[in-house]
Amino acid sequence: MNKTYNDAICQNQLEQFSEALSENQNWALKLVDTWAKVQAGFLSGNSVNFGDFDSCVEFKHNEIQGQFCWIILSPLQNSTFENNFHDINFKSLANFLHLNDIKSIKNGFCLPASCSAEDVIKFLNEQFLLANNLIAQNVECRTNDILNLNLYDYFAIFLFSLIIFLMVMCTIYEISMKHKNKKTDQLLTSFSIYTNGAKLFDTTKIKSENSLNCLHGLRALSIIWIITGHRFSNQFPWGNSIELVEFNKTFLSAIVRAHVMAVDTFFLMGALLMTLSTLKDCEKGNLNILRMIWKRYLRYTPVYAATMLVIICFSKYLITGPHNFEKLREPCVKNWWMLLLHIQNYLPADEMCLNHGWYLSADFQLFIISPFIILSIHKFGKKLLALPIILCLGTIIYAMSMSFIFDMRLDTLDPDERLKYYIRYVYFQTQSRAGPWFIGIILGYFMYQNQGKIMKISKWIDITMWILSLCVLSSIVILRYVLFNSTTLSTTAHSLQIGLERSIWACGLCWIIFACQNVKSGGFIRWFLSLSQWQPISRIGLSMYITGAVYQFCMIYNQRVPLFMNAWQVVPTLCSDIVIIIILSTLTYLAFEAPPMIIENYVYKKFQNTLKILKKSTQARA
Numbered sequence: 001m002n003k004t005y006n007d008a009i010c011q012n013q014l015e016q017f018s019e020a021l022s023e024n025q026n027w028a029l030k031l032v033d034t035w036a037k038v039q040a041g042f043l044s045g046n047s048v049n050f051g052d053f054d055s056c057v058e059f060k061h062n063e064i065q066g067q068f069c070w071i072i073l074s075p076l077q078n079s080t081f082e083n084n085f086h087d088i089n090f091k092s093l094a095n096f097l098h099l100n101d102i103k104s105i106k107n108g109f110c111l112p113a114s115c116s117a118e119d120v121i122k123f124l125n126e127q128f129l130l131a132n133n134l135i136a137q138n139v140e141c142r143t144n145d146i147l148n149l150n151l152y153d154y155f156a157i158f159l160f161s162l163i164i165f166l167m168v169m170c171t172i173y174e175i176s177m178k179h180k181n182k183k184t185d186q187l188l189t190s191f192s193i194y195t196n197g198a199k200l201f202d203t204t205k206i207k208s209e210n211s212l213n214c215l216h217g218l219r220a221l222s223i224i225w226i227i228t229g230h231r232f233s234n235q236f237p238w239g240n241s242i243e244l245v246e247f248n249k250t251f252l253s254a255i256v257r258a259h260v261m262a263v264d265t266f267f268l269m270g271a272l273l274m275t276l277s278t279l280k281d282c283e284k285g286n287l288n289i290l291r292m293i294w295k296r297y298l299r300y301t302p303v304y305a306a307t308m309l310v311i312i313c314f315s316k317y318l319i320t321g322p323h324n325f326e327k328l329r330e331p332c333v334k335n336w337w338m339l340l341l342h343i344q345n346y347l348p349a350d351e352m353c354l355n356h357g358w359y360l361s362a363d364f365q366l367f368i369i370s371p372f373i374i375l376s377i378h379k380f381g382k383k384l385l386a387l388p389i390i391l392c393l394g395t396i397i398y399a400m401s402m403s404f405i406f407d408m409r410l411d412t413l414d415p416d417e418r419l420k421y422y423i424r425y426v427y428f429q430t431q432s433r434a435g436p437w438f439i440g441i442i443l444g445y446f447m448y449q450n451q452g453k454i455m456k457i458s459k460w461i462d463i464t465m466w467i468l469s470l471c472v473l474s475s476i477v478i479l480r481y482v483l484f485n486s487t488t489l490s491t492t493a494h495s496l497q498i499g500l501e502r503s504i505w506a507c508g509l510c511w512i513i514f515a516c517q518n519v520k521s522g523g524f525i526r527w528f529l530s531l532s533q534w535q536p537i538s539r540i541g542l543s544m545y546i547t548g549a550v551y552q553f554c555m556i557y558n559q560r561v562p563l564f565m566n567a568w569q570v571v572p573t574l575c576s577d578i579v580i581i582i583i584l585s586t587l588t589y590l591a592f593e594a595p596p597m598i599i600e601n602y603v604y605k606k607f608q609n610t611l612k613i614l615k616k617s618t619q620a621r622a
Contacts, residue, residue: 010115013064014123027061036107038093045241050560051108053322057144067113069120069141074104076133090132113143140324147316156313163591166191190598196590200539203532214516215269217529220537222262223544228574229259230549239562247565254481261505263359267436268506270363275444278374289371296367298600300360302592307546308332308339308353321558345428356549362430366437377445388438399432400499407491436506443510450518462521465511472508476501543585543593551581
C-alpha cells in the first residue's frame with residue numbers, strides 16, 4: 001500500500017499522461033485500457049466494475065507506476081440529461097444511470113501511484129467526469145509495491161516455523177519409537193501429527209450410555225450451516241444483485257440467513273457439556289474452577305491468536321486483489337489485547353478483529369460465571385433452577401427492550417440504522433445472547449440426574465414432543481421469512497422475535513438432545529445425528545469457525561470479477577469453501593488446538609505428582 005504521495009510529481013505525471021493520451025501514445029492508451037468501461041447488467045444490479053486490476057498495478061512507464069483506485073461514480077443531479085445512447089461513453093453512462101435512478105456505481109481506474117486520493121478525484125472530475133455529467137465521490141487506491149518485512153512479520157515467521165518444526169520432529173520421534181516398540185513420552189508427542197491425527201479422524205462410535213453422540217452431528221451440521229451463511233452475508237460484489245434481492249425473498253434464502261441460529265446451538269451445547277462436567281467433578285470432589293476456566297481459555301485462544309497473527313502479518317501477502325486488506329488488519333493491530341481477553345464483543349463491528357469471534361468472547365464470559373450457578377444448583381437442588389430461569393428471562397427482556405427502544409429490525413430487505421443498532425447492541429453482546437446458555441444449564445442438570453437411564457414414556461407423548469420440537473425450530477425460520485418480506489409489521493412484532501427466538505430455538509433443541517440420549521427415540525434423526533462420521537468435523541468445529549470466515553474474506557477480497565447469483569456459480573463456491581476450510585482447519589487443529597491441551601494436561605499431572613511426593617515426604621518427617 002503506497003502511502004508516500006508527492007503532489008508535484010503527481011501533477012507532472014498526470015500532465016504527461018494527458019498529453020500522451022491526446023497524442024494516442026501507446027503507453028497512455030495501455031493505461032486507459034485497464035480502466036473499467038461501461039459494462040452490461042446495470043439494471044440487474046451489476047454496479048461494480050473492477051477493470052483490469054492486475055495489468056494496472058503491474059503497469060510501468062519510465063517513472064510512472066500504475067495505481068488501482070476504486071472510484072464511486074454518481075450522475076450529477078442538477079444537469080440536463082438526454083435519452084441518447086448512440087455512443088457508449090461517459091455522458092451516455094451518466095444519462096443511463098440518471099434515467100434509471102441508479103444512484104452510484106463503483107469502477108476501477110488506473111492512475112500514477114504518486115497521486116493521493118484527493119489528486120485522483122480532482123483529475124478525473126476535471127478531465128473526464130464533470131463535463132460528462134458524472135462526479136467521483138470516493139476513492140480507495142492500492143498498488144503492488146514490494147512490502148518489506150517488519151519485526152512482527154519476522155516474529156510470526158519464527159513462531160510458525162517453530163510450530164512446523166515441532167510437528168515434524170514430534171512425528172518422527174513417535175514413529176521411530178513405535179517402530180522400536182518403545183514407550184513414548186507424552187510431552188514429546190504433543191505436536192505429533194501421527195497421534196493427534198489418529199485421534200482427530202477416529203470414528204469409533206462410543207457405546208457408553210453417557211456419551212452424547214448426537215452432539216457430533218449437531219455440531220458438524222451447525223458449522224457447515226454457518227460457513228454457508230457467512231459466504232452469502234459477506235460476499236461482495238454480486239454481478240446480479242437484483243437476482244440476489246429476489247432470492248432473498250424466497251424461503252430457501254430464509255433458511256440460509258437463519259444460520260445465525262446455529263450459534264445459539266453452540267451456546268446450548270457448550271452449557272450442557274459444561275454442566276455435566278462440573279456436576280461430575282462435584283460428585284467426585286475434585287472440582288477446580290480456576291483450571292476449568294484456564295483450560296477453556298487455552299482451548300480457544302491459541303487458534304484465535306494464531307489467526308489474528310496471520311491477519312496482522314500476512315494479510316498484505318494473502319490479499320493481492322483490488323480490495324483493501326487494511327480493513328481486516330487495522331482492527332487487529334488496534335484491539336489485539338481485547339481479542340486475547342475475550343471482551344471485544346462490546347466494540348462496534350468495524351472495530352473488532354475477526355468480528356465473527358464475538359461468539360468466543362460471549363462464550364468465554366458465560367463460561368466464567370457458570371460454575372458458580374451450577375455449584376448453587378448442585379448444593380440446593382432443583383429449587384435453584386429458578387436462577388438460570390430468571391437469568392434467561394432477563395436476557396429476553398433486555399433484548400426486547402433494546403429492540404423496542406431503538407425500533408430495531410432483525411432482517412429487512414432495506415437494511416438501515418435500525419439493523420446497525422441490532423448488530424451493535426443485541427447481536428454481539430453477551431447479556432442478550434445468554435438465553436440458550438442458561439437453558440443449556442437447565443438441560444444439563446436434568447440429563448445429569450438421568451445419566452445411564454432410559455426413560456420410558458408413552459409413544460404418543462414421544463411423537464407429540466418430536467412434532468412440537470420440529471415445529472418450534474421450523475417456526476423460527478418461517479417467522480424470519482415473514483419478517484424479512486413484510487413492511488407492515490410493527491416494532492412490537494420485531495421486538496418479540498428478537499427477544500424470544502433464540503431461547504425458543506434452544507428449547508426446541510433440548511427435546512432432540514434429551515430424546516436421543518435419555519429416551520433413545522427419534523428414528524432417522526437420532527441415527528443421522530449420531531453417525532460416527534460426523535466426529536472429525538465436530539472436533540475441528542472451533543478451528544472451522546475461526547479460520548473459515550478468514551478464508552472466505554481472503555477469497556472475497558481477492559476477487560477480480562463479481563460472483564453471479566446462480567446455482568452454477570454459488571454451489572461450487574460453497575462446496576469449495578467447505579472442503580478447503582476443512583483442510584485448513586485440520587492443519588490448524590493439529591498445530592494450535594490439540595497440542596496446548598496435551599501440554600497443559602501433562603504439566604498439570606506432573607505438578608500434582610510433585611505435590612503428592614512433597615506431601616508424603618512431609619508426613620514421613622512428621
